[in-house]
Amino acid sequence: MSNTYELKAEAREQVGKGSAREVRRNGKVPAVIYGDKQPPLAITLPYKEVFYKIHGGGFLTTVATIDVDGKKIQVLPKDYQLDPVKDFPLHVDFLRVSKDTQVNVNVPVRFINEEKSPGIKRGGVLNVVRHEVEFQCPANAIPDFITVDLDGAEIGVSIHISAVKLPAGVKPVISDRDFTIATIAGTAAAKSDADETAEAAAPAAAPEEK
Structure with missing residues (x-):
């Protein structure tokens, strides 16, 4: 706060x-x-x-x-x-x-560890769906921001609100669904690299009998 x-x-x-x-x-x-x-x-x-x-x-x-x-x-x-x-x-x-007042506020989203995201390393792009999220929380405990950790995030991953650790007493106003905050979108080059990696990791096909 x-x-x-x-x-x-x-x-x-x-x-x-x-x-x-x-x-x-x-x-x-x-x-x-x-x-x-x-x-x-x-x-x-x-x-x-x-x-x-x-x-x-x-x-x-x-x-x-x-x-x-x-x-x-x-x-x-x-x-x-x-x-x-x-x-x-x-x-x-x-x-x-007062200390008992509950308020609705828009809190900024902060992303960390982009350099530790395999998807971004391969050329994927962080697509931010929500730069802010509306929360209900005590007036005397409003967070400055919420943190989204991109460590290990692959191409195609969607990061939902359920994956974010929230401070005590802080709840998203949207409560009827696990909404998306960001995704790691793949570029054409990144997808090509991913396909090549998958092909290299796949077992070689057995030769056909004659």
Whole structure:
């Protein structure tokens, strides 16, 4: 799980598009905190800190503490909007969380030991079906990524979610099938090499009787 962080915020009474534009003109980012059976809380955040957190990676999978005028609230970022041209943050949504909160998050997939895959060594290609997988997990135990080990993976192999070791309490949202994360696809040259290897390993045919 990524290291948590703290942001200082100010509560705002005015909401709506006009208020949000005014907040941005003042160099801040409008945001809202919702959930936990409490009314939504509109806030403003420092632009620079939010910008670097969003573009630094792991923003949507890291629990944060927001200090709203001295009151500290644990949250998980759930969504954000960026300017389509300049890429600066326009708005952020935060979900209140506690140690008992279960959340659905998209977790990146990391592949290791490509150099130990016989299929890739023969020219096979790693075909990534899912770069991220959606999991249900405790808000305070969100993994930074899941790891897929390619050691020993041959051409034609499909790697399913059941082959991945998951942290305790982390479950895939898709539970009705053993879905594919990646495959090792063979190129024409790799398949030709594999066929030659199979032929060489096959026993020689007995000579025909005359």
